[in-house]
Amino acid sequence: MMEQEINQILARLKPSGIRKFFDIANEMEDVISLSIGEPDFQTPWHIRQAAIDAIEKGRTFYSPNAGLLALRQGISDYLKKRFALDYDPKHEIVVTVGASEALDMAIRALLNPGDEVLIVQPSFVCYEPMVEMAYATPVILNTQKENSFKLRLEELEAKFTSKTKMLVLPFPSNPSGAIMTREDLEPIVEFLKDKDILIVTDEIYAELTYNAMGHSSIAQFPQMKDKVIYINGFSKAYAMTGWRIGYACAPRRLLEPILKMHQFAIMCAPTLSQFAAIEALANGDKDIEHMRSEYDLRRRYLVERLNSMGLDCFEPEGAFYVFPDIRSSGLSSEAFCEKLLIDKHVAVVPGNAFGECGEGFIRISYSYSIKHITEALDRMEAFLKSL
């Protein structure tokens, strides 16, 4: 056999450490899970209908590489209306196969071997492998519960070097539910505005924030616009995970290489999903509102119950996760999750799966009905008493 039959970087990457829990969970009867990272709502019917109409009319061809112009126009209008962002649909937007593809394309199109990429953790598990596969070097920015898992300037300053090429900014955060308000972003912007750096901001949970101010984006700062690759998608806001439809927006000089990469790798995002996405943008505001208020009820309920059973839980202001501190149990994240699964058949995700600074925490998803959440929490409460 060839000594290096497969890519050596890929060979070295660790498979997700949580796999083993799910192998155990799959063997069990009566497992109740709070682990899934996607909405429990079905895609609203009018959006599904738009895709059915497209099938009936036979509109099943490739779209332009960047996506249907009507969709890019819709995205441009939506970003302006919703977040006061200004992107030209003709030259500054590409429609991708989910926000994940947008991330991968941005990372691969813009990095050179040896570049350092700052990644805020705890966060989505795919950033690090994507950066490594682009022959660049991930540098981790840790966040802590004491700072509500927000990125602090001191951490950024400490890790910033002459090789730093890119910052990946993942707010609202999976797994912690942390957000960055305008005030939180200001010192970061002040520090970065004169630096030669690109900022990939993954705002897939932008529609799911629960404070009165709503979501703030680093792309809203005029002095940053030129450095930012803005990434969002339809999965979380419109409950459209399986449609695989997202987008990247950036100034033309950055979007062009991303589009080139996308053209080589993907050709175009699925056309039927693009038609559905056009409908989502045109008539989906009330769906978002409905889902957000439902998530908000669950969020309040979960935080209160977790705190009252002795798991200290900072108030998450975004996404659909809570990230309680389990250190009072005396167990590590993985030991806690494994024991909870074996003893009470409840599946949650250990915090260290999202980076070392997630150790001591667990991620609980509230993309479940209140009834389901209540049952799982009753079992968790009994579990804690048994420790």
Place this chain on the structure above:
Amino acid sequence: MEPLLHLLNQNARYSLKELSVMTGRSEETVASQIKDYEDKGIIRGYQALIDWEKVEPSPVFALIELKVSPKKDMGFQDIANRVMQLEEVQSVYLMAGDYDLAVFVKGDTMQDVAMFVARRLSTLDSVLSTATHFVLNRYKQDGVIIDDSKEVDPRDQMVL
């Protein structure tokens, strides 16, 4: 929709504390809002949702379409008043369409319901005709699916 009504409509047995946590309002506020809804007649009552098929002996339900001639000045109110007084009657709706009143009736047996219609409903002054439809099975009631098969989460992807 007002979240408090939405929650109570889902489950009237939520405690004040739970309602307070989920809506982000104090328990006192929630209590006084509920009282206010009751006083205004927005909340008309709290009932258990019962799957009667599982109750022995299980009662019989029927939908009766009533065509009536409206009374001068009173319209349909007079006949509706009389129909709704009958204790076998569960609900009465005024309808637009082929008939006027939809009357849901509960009885012990089909015979009972048939006799009730023949003797008490069709004989009411101003009832022109009746058509009786017996309920065979209920799949969903008041927004709740009546089904004992175990719910399977269609989401395959476990995590991340």
